[in-house]
Each structure stands twice: as C-alpha cells, then as structure tokens.
Amino acid sequence: MGLIKKVPVYAEHVPGGGFVATQLESVLSHAQACSMWYLLFATACCAIELMCTGASRYDFDRLGMIFRPTPRQADLIIAAGTITKKMAPRLRRLYDQMAEPRYVIAMGGCTIRGGPFYYDSYAVEKGIDHIVPVDIYIPGCPPRPESLLEGCLHLQKKIKSQKLADWHEK
C-alpha cells in the first residue's frame, strides 16, 4: 500500500491545501496493481525467462513484482511451463490457497493449449484454463521477458480498471 503512505506527501504539493480528493476505488486498485507479488510456480523452460525477467536486466521489482515462495502471500500466479495431468491438482490446490483477489497469468504455449505437447501426449494438460481461471495469456515458446512484462502491464491495466463491486465476483 505504498501510495496511501505517499498521499500526504503529494498532498503537501497541492497548492493552497493539505488534502487531496480521490476515489477510494482508485487508490486501492492502484495500490493493488503496483504491488503484485507472484508465486514461484515454474515447471519448465519458461522459468528461465521468468528468472531473467526477475533479475537485474529486466528488473521485475520496478513493477512492484516480488516473488513469494508461499501462496498465502501471493496475489498472482505466473504459471511458467508445462502442466502435466499429475501436476494439475497441485496447481489447483496452490490457487485455492491464495488470498483473494488473485490473478493467473498463463505464460507460454504449454499453459495455453499444451504447446509442443499437444499431439501424441498422454501426460500433458492441454491448457491450464481447464484447471484455474486465467486472466492473461502470454504466447511464445518461451515468451521473451519483454512479452512477460507486456503481459504484466496488461494485468495492471486490468486491475486498475476494476471496480470495488467486482471484488467479490473474482
């Protein structure tokens, strides 16, 4: 909730006044969108791109995205990599353990529709939207860090456009 702490600082600069008027909705959604903590859930080669995005060159932190090793502290699950049928119930379980509001990014071809394992595979789940609701799809095999960042910006946009009334539906 970085913004709320900064509101008094901004308010100081408003000419002739020590207050600022805004909507609770916009403050909350702004705070939420700018501190998306994501669960480390990387099952295949997309993880390399995810790690690269998290490291200093692309610097995920500047979007307020910090990885969490536990679903209890995460707002977002970036499913990076192939989900097998054996893994699917585990993904669902991790998703269920996250506090609401929660979001899912399907990163890479495998999570969208099975990717290169679509044909001739008995083991790979053909799309994680059979298991959890997905907010953003990022195609690629694997997607470049730029694509992942683009996807996250789209997710931020989506969160910022949410109304308070939408919260309970999510």
Place this chain on the structure above:
Amino acid sequence: MTRDELKEHILKKYDGLLTPLETGVFDLMFEVKPANLTNVARMLRDDEQLKFDFLNNIAGVDTGEQFEVVYSLSSISNNLRLDFKLVLPYDEAVVDSVKDIWTAADWHEREIWELYGIDVNNHDNLKRFLLPDDWDQGYPMRKDWDAPDFVRMPEL
C-alpha cells in the same frame, strides 16, 4: 577390446544365446530369447573379460507388430558397451526381472510395466511409478492407446 573383438568373443563364447542383429548403429545389438534372459544377463555381468556391471537403460518398444524390450549395458572397468533386446509377441508380454542382477533395473521395469503393460516376473516392488496413482486408462505408450483428450499427430 574393440567392437569387432567384442562381437567375436560373444559369438564364440555365447553361441546360440545371443544372435547378432544388424540394427545396432553405435553399439552392437543382439537378440536374446526371453527364456534365456536372466541366464545371459548373469553371464554378461560375471564374465571376467566383459564385466558388464552397469545397466544403462531398459527401454520398451511397441513396433506395431510386437513388443521389444531393449537392454543397454556398459562395462565400466573394460570400457565396453552392448545392447540386446527381447522380442515379445503381444499375447506373451512377460519378461523376467533382472533386478537382482542389476539393481538399476528396478525403476526401468516398473516403467515398462506401467507404460506398456509388459508384465515383469519376480519383481517385488511392481507399483505405479510415473502415472498418477488413480490412473485407470490403460497403457499409454502402446500404439493402439487412445483417450478422450488424446490427439494424434496428423499425417503431414
């Protein structure tokens, strides 16, 4: 011992037990009768000149006409490699376990049992290995396997 010397040695010493095949590209390939498997395995391991003390892999194959089980061996001390395979008709898909000869066979045999439905005799730990515990859709590596969400690669 070179590749040719190895072939000669095996033909001389194990005449009739191992039949050479022309399909081996890098390593020699032999065929072994399923009934002779444990015998041959033990002899290859204990032969002082060969000492195949390391089992690289056991692979199941479904050719569309029959099953094959391919064993790849290495000799660490003599720097040798050798493959042999068993040919099993569909209705007699049973092999003897070589777990007590090479312990590494344990998991490989569970795998071919689970994925191909090739039964393994004398294996004391034959239970699910890679598939989910509640799997009930048969043997997925068989050529004729099918499932509702299984999509076969179209002919190009």
